[in-house]
Amino acid sequence: MNSGFSWRVTIGKVSPWVLALILGGYIASDRILDISIPIVIVGDGNDEGSEKLSPALLKVSEEFLKIHSEDDRILIYKLFSGSAEYLQNSSFVGNTGQFDPILGRVQSSYGWGREKYPAFTDAVSEYLIEAGYDKPRSLDGTEARKWFYSIFENLVTALENV
Numbered sequence: 001m002n003s004g005f006s007w008r009v010t011i012g013k014v015s016p017w018v019l020a021l022i023l024g025g026y027i028a029s030d031r032i033l034d035i036s037i038p039i040v041i042v043g044d045g046n047d048e049g050s051e052k053l054s055p056a057l058l059k060v061s062e063e064f065l066k067i068h069s070e071d072d073r074i075l076i077y078k079l080f081s082g083s084a085e086y087l088q089n090s091s092f093v094g095n096t097g098q099f100d101p102i103l104g105r106v107q108s109s110y111g112w113g114r115e116k117y118p119a120f121t122d123a124v125s126e127y128l129i130e131a132g133y134d135k136p137r138s139l140d141g142t143e144a145r146k147w148f149y150s151i152f153e154n155l156v157t158a159l160e161n162v
Contacts, residue, residue, distance in 0.1 A: 053158055061159070063123040066117075075110055076159065081152070095136060096148060
């Protein structure tokens with residue numbers, strides 16, 4: 001009896017997070033312009049409208065360009081933009097380590113395998129390390145939350161700049 005109860009409690013706790021992240025991806029999909037045509041040139045940050053990307057984010061953009069499947073590109077965009085949207089609006093995540101299992105479940109629900117594009121996955125991993133995502137951190141203040149969701153917002157920017 002108790003194991004069934006804890007199972008329902010666990011599903012009750014996780015389901016809203018997964019649902020919110022998936023819905024965030026659909027909401028963020030409205031932001032997709034036409035990511036299949038690489039027409040935006042990343043500037044040096046001095047031109048109006050251009051954004052300077054870190055070397056790791058530039059690598060993410062380069063590897064994203066090598067993905068020829070538009071469906072996969074849109075799926076990746078939704079994952080990152082949905083993550084940013086979820087983290088920006090979520091008060092449930094108290095530390096950075098709590099987000100990994102959520103992101104993993106969402107990736108699985110979308111049918112995304114990280115090993116499908118290993119060079120892209122490596123580039124994203126390098127950026128996440130550069131951004132400090134790999135170090136556990138409390139998200140107890142506005143600035144900490146802003147920093148955390150900006151990690152995924154920056155990934156979205158890198159994809160939009162291709």
